[in-house]
């Protein structure tokens with residue numbers, strides 16, 4: 001049975017044809033929270049939808065209306081629509097992520113990218129410029145056994161959870177968290193791999209390539225119209241490399257997820273010589 005049919009069955013109330021059509025088809029489970037996006041035309045049903053979701057997932061303690069994220073700190077807008085509580089510990093790929101869905105973002109759609117990153121970085125020095133709560137640093141530290149990871153985060157709430165997640169996953173000896181703006185943090189080391197998991201990453205490319213060791217790899221994220229996904233992000237990396245009199249070899253371009261109609265979240269892997 002499809003998502004909206006399951007929901008309709010649990011709602012136990014008569015719905016118009018129109019309301020039925022608009023029922024959410026997907027939702028995200030984070031630890032013991034269910035997050036759902038509710039179309040504006042059926043907001044009057046939000047509590048019923050929340051109750052129905054908790055009925056579907058009895059191990060979840062609350063249902064949250066996910067209204068999206070705001071600003072460059074990617075702060076979520078959340079409303080509790082059933083049950084109570086927004087803090088949880090989400091487990092995936094043998095990693096644990098403590099988070100408060102009310103103040104830090106965690107995208108279910110990036111799951112495959114988190115798993116892919118957990119296979120990279122063995123024995124390397126890694127820099128995670130926009131670490132969030134450790135979405136990428138933690139899987140690398142847990143699975144790939146790098147020498148070290150410097151994880152920079154600007155938002156103090158996300159930084160608090162980053163530190164908690166480092167302890168929770170026993171990777172204190174690998175991940176060094178730094179609270180600050182990655183544009184201004186002084187980095188004395190050279191890195192074998194730099195991760196740029198933020199949609200504003202383009203503005204920070206020069207900083208990233210300056211601290212990348214010869215033949216180091218950058219993972220550069222961008223939001224891009226689909227028809228440009230194999231051209232524009234790589235061109236940005238190539239231009240930044242040229243500015244620093246270096247060259248970029250494209251290792252691959254991957255769609256992380258569909259972000260909006262016609263807009264893709266893309267990651268480019270490039271070796272900088």
Ligand SMILES: C[S@@+](CC[C@H](N)C(=O)[O-])C[C@H]1O[C@@H](n2cnc3c(N)ncnc32)[C@H](O)[C@@H]1O
Nearest residue numbers: 073074130131132135153154155158181182197
């Ligand atoms: C979209 S989250 C992504 C987290 C993780 N990299 C991922 O891919 O899942 C981006 C994070 O970068 C942080 N951030 C934004 N600008 C920053 C900056 N200039 N320096 C360091 N962190 C920054 C935000 O606070 C947010 O937690």
